[in-house]
């Protein structure tokens with residue numbers, strides 16, 4: 001919902017702190033997740049993620065979440081799906097060229113990033129959307145990536 005999405009950006013500082021706790025718990029539980037099997041967990045995790053992030057951010061489940069790098073403003077809500085900053089059509093009032101009643105997701109993103117106290121990360125470059133990942137859980141992808149990195153690190157020692 002649009003107003004909830006905007007509320008989330010207004011509270012990006014607090015919400016990002018909550019997310020960091022969640023992320024730490026997620027990382028702590030990766031051995032358990034690995035034991036259970038990431039593929040077995042995909043369906044239930046996707047269900048929970050879709051519900052929570054759909055409510056708070058109008059998440060569309062692109063499978064490669066950028067929220068922590070975009071001030072908690074989901075770039076996939078941009079009608080042009082711009083993932084690296086706004087197009088040239090932002091209106092003088094900060095609204096979208098395509099949907100005049102909607103605030104540009106990138107105007108929101110910079111405000112959210114400022115509230116998170118991080119204006120550096122948002123300036124980084126996001127890779128193009130990998131369309132094979134649509135509908136998949138980003139949470140599990142992050143946990144899986146972390147496990148693989150840790151395994152690679154252990155193997156080098």
Ligand code: SF4
Pocket residue numbers: 053057058059060061062063064065066067074075076138
């Ligand atoms: S970036 Fe992708 S996963 Fe993250 S909230 Fe937006 S659609 Fe959902």
